[in-house]
Amino acid sequence: MEFAYSDKVTTLQEKLKDFMDRHIYPNEARHDHEIATGDRWQPTALMEDLKKKARLEGLWNLFLTHSPRGAGLTNLEYAPLCEIMGRAPMASEVFNCSAPDTGNMETLELYGNEEQKEQWLKPLLAGEIRSCFAMTEPAVASSDATNIESTILRDGNHYVINGRKWWTTGAPHPRCKIAIFMGKTDPANPSRHRQQSMVLVPMDTPGVKVVRPLSVFGYDDAPHGHAEVVFDNVRVPRSNILLGEGRGFEIAQGRLGPGRIHHCMRAIGAAERALEDMCKRVKSRVAFGKPLAEQTVTLERIAEARIMIEQARLLVLKAAYMMDTVGNKVARAEIAMIKVAVPKMLSSVVDMAIQAHGGAGVSDDFGLAKAYASARSMRIFDGPDEVHRNQIGRQELAKYN
Incomplete structure (x- = not known):
């Protein structure tokens, strides 16, 4: 590399x-x-x-x-x-x-397919519309996506969609015109990973209702936001299916790999800025007769933050390199590792920056409080830490079979 x-x-x-x-x-x-x-x-x-x-x-x-x-x-x-x-x-x-x-x-x-790309991908690439991804459900533990209860059932040339989703990021945005919806087309399939499919649902389809925006530690992230959305007997053409019935998990894995690189690298950028803010703050503040920057505990925290950021960046770049060279499947352990390591790193670095800012750190004046809320949320979305750790552990043990 x-x-x-x-x-x-x-x-x-x-x-x-x-x-x-x-x-x-x-x-x-x-x-x-x-x-x-x-x-x-x-x-x-x-x-x-x-x-x-x-x-x-x-x-x-x-x-x-x-x-x-x-x-x-x-x-x-x-x-x-x-x-x-x-x-x-x-x-x-x-x-x-x-x-x-x-x-x-x-x-x-x-x-x-080409029709779907022309209708939805083209305006998304042009920035003319926004979109959302409807997967997580309030009624089940969505860390196990096979628990999904929403249904996508055939009715002639249409699918009838029913379900309640939440943490559907982007749904409250006024330009959100299309949702990618994950639900079950074949609930009785003996393979739990072949029951689900993904289908395109225009947000103006009758039966789609954005119930409420959700807040994250008090932040509503407007105008983008995260919403609870009800799909009540929503009818869409069968041509709106992505890839084919029973391919939902396959699509999810292809979608989440690059997304985790994006999330993790953005998190590293946020950590770098938090460290910069911390260094500037401690050089300008005096406590107990000398600048905070000269306090041993401050120096240790700055050093620890720098070490953690560098470690995290190298691991993410390795995962990205492997995705490019050997594919997402071979790189699945590295992809899981970054999803655990990077949010933990960001939480720690932002926490130290907040501490260095004192009361100002928990205000909205420096952006650290919101960064901390985002860092903590990262340990849940795109799969919680526990799911990724279990995957990493199983792959490690498999080396000794």
């Missing part, structure tokens, strides 16, 4: 950093203010303006790997760019590289 980035990646890194310096960091407070003082569930004028600027500068759809529709980057090449975007919560949307749209676009690219 090469540790030096290619000239192409280095050039994109510099362009991204320059854009962040000129347009993102100076506008973070304005973005928050526009959301707080306007209709929270409408796109801000600032965000729309920044998207136009990003597109004009060629910083658009960088995520879509191995596809002529994207920037033609591998997972390993995109990873350091994703880290830069992760330094500001608003940034990835500016470049049309935010979840769940990225995962949904990759799903359509890999598993959609």
Whole structure:
């Protein structure tokens, strides 16, 4: 594995950093203010303006790997760019590289037919619409996706969809026009992993109801948000199925691999910024007669944060490299490892940064409280720590059969 980035990646890194310096960091407070003082569930004028600027500068759809529709980057090449975007919560949307749209676009690219791509992938890539992914359910332990109770049942040339989903990220957004819905087309199939399918559900279909936005530690993440959504006798054409009946788990595995690289590299960017904030803070504050930066406990925390960030980055880059070279299936242990290691690292680094800021750290003035909420949430979404640890443990034991 090469540790030096290619000239192409280095050039994109510099362009991204320059854009962040000129347009993102100076506008973070304005973005928050526009959301707080306007209709929270409408796109801000600032965000729309920044998207136009990003597109004009060629910083658009960088995520879509191995596809002529994207920037033609591998997972390993995109990873350091994703880290830069992760330094500001608003940034990835500016470049049309935010979840769940990225995962949904990759799903359509890999598993959609030409008609589905024309109708939904094309406007998503253009940033004209948004999307959501409806998988998790409140009534069952969704860490085991075979528990899903929602149904997608045939009725002539249509499917009839019934179910209640939640943590459907993006559903409250006014431009969310399409959901990828996971449910059971064959509940009686003896293979628990062949019962599920994924189907495209336009959000304006009769029977689709966004019940409420959900908050994460008090943050509603408007205007994007996370929602509880009811699907009550929703009818869609059978042509809306992705890949075929019984292929839901296969699609999920293809979708989640790159998504975990994206989440983890963004988390590393957030950790880097938290460490920077901590270092600036301790150099400017004096306690017990000397700067906090000279306190031994502070130095130890800074060192520990740097070590953890470096370890996490190397592990994620290794996972990305393996996905590119040997495929997601062979890299499944590494993909599981990063999903456990990186959120834990981010939680620890942000926690230390909060401590260094004192009371200011738990306010919204420095963004650390929200970063901490996001870090803690990462240990649950895309599969909780326990599921990934069990997978890693089983694979390790299998070496000794």
